[in-house]
Amino acid sequence: MHELMELVTEGLIRWIKFQKQRVGAEIEGYSYPLGVKVPDGFGGVWLSDDDSVIISADIFKEFVISYNSKVLKAFGGGCIHYCGNATQHIENYCNGCSTPCF
Numbered sequence: 287m288h289e290l291m292e293l294v295t296e297g298l299i300r301w302i303k304f305q306k307q308r309v310g311a312e313i314e315g316y317s318y319p320l321g322v323k324v325p326d327g328f329g330g331v332w333l334s335d336d337d338s339v340i341i342s343a344d345i346f347k348e349f350v351i352s353y354n355s356k357v358l359k360a361f362g363g364g365c366i367h368y369c370g371n372a373t374q375h376i377e378n379y380c381n382g383c384s385t386p387c388f
Contacts, residue, residue: 287349295353299360302331314362329363339370343378351378 306313317324319332333354338346358364 331361331364333366335368338368338372343374347378
């Protein structure tokens with residue numbers, strides 16, 4: 287499962303970089319979650335993770351957080367959007383990577 291997650295994560299990073307290159311956008315800028323520009327210096331990507339509201343903190347920690355973190359790091363940060371309540375992941379978000387990325 288982790289091999290698949292790694293493959294999908296690398297593919298997503300490459301796809302986002304390709305799109306940014308095609309439109310002339312900076313890697314660490316031009317992120318517009320839900321049509322609102324992320325301020326300069328806060329990263330260049332946003333992810334939608336609606337599944338986070340329905341999975342446990344343990345599953346999220348094992349199968350999601352490191353991959354989301356990898357995408358965010360590749361673009362100098364960014365944000366994650368989800369609809370609903372994902373408070374079970376507060377610790378995962380706070381401890382998701384060795385340097386702040388959320």
